[in-house]
Amino acid sequence: MRPSLVPAADRQHGIFSRSQALGAGYTEREIKALTRPDGEWAVVRMGVYCQRDFLEPLDARARWLLKDRAAVLSSRRPAVLSHDSAARLLQLDTLDPPSAASHLTLHGLRGTRTNSGLTRHRDLQPLCVERVDDLVATSYARTAIDIARWHGYRHGLVAIDSARWLGVPEADFAAELDRMRHHPHIARAHAALADSDDGAESVLESLGRELVASLGIGEVQTQFAIRLTGGRVVWCDIRVGCHLFECEGMLKLIPADRGGVASETPEAVVWKQQARRTDICSEGFGMSRIVWADCFGSGRDRARERLRKEYEVTEARFGRTPAPHLLEFAEANPRRPTSRLWTPGIGRAA
8 A cells, every 4th residue: 555545544444435545646547456356455335445454354243344434434424323333333232134234324304225235314303422433323222222123123122232231221212212203113112122121241131031021921030149159149141930041152162262252161161050050059949041042933932832841840849939038139239230331432422
């Protein structure tokens, strides 16, 4: 890359536009050669490029963030990242969308247009926004509500759960819903917020809670605290009566250097999980395990039948209500997430 183009690429996290390349002295013929499949530049979005060796090591999320940046850079009108793009920037947990795309929201009469992997939304109302580094996105609450409207109830439930786990108060969602009461598909967002919870630490915990709620066996509580023999305190994902439901994903078994969260060997992780389960059940609880495959398709139907049977066994053995001292301890020891919303890296823009 010529020195005259480097400052622009540095300011824009590695990307630059065709006009910036032309301004740096490149010709149309050179740009065409550089953007061939074997060229030095990769096409991020029409008219926006980056060095190919910069793009190759990026994972899927980072590549989409680059596409989102390119969408803002190439927009002819002021625009903010929204929907899936805002969720990526704000690090909200989401389900994979039916079709991946970048999303921008611009000021204008309401309407939506999708072209070449970019969806442009228009809204006449002022937007609450968040600034992350040099990018501006819709607020946490607005982003989660937009995902519910655009993708449906389950996607919205996951996104709203994630925002609430980060610390977004319910009042923020209520305020956005009131301002957006005439927006399309707002009923989906209302339903997702009504069923949301601030105790879902992951996508699987949101889906697991939805699965348990569909059984109709009683009130669902998240992050239930139990003090084990020896004084150790653990928080269980989901509780109904005397039965606990633990959501167990593969990430717990995969080392961090391979994209997981495990700091020990899979054997050690599984052994500790079994010991933890034994200690918890000795306090007067039954337990079921929920995995990703239990939440979708035919696996969901089989899981509902299994979970109901396991719950009935626990109810017959321990009754419907835990001992008073267990409920009192859980009430006095709510789960406090270590990762909160308001961190130095993320501040409000307006």
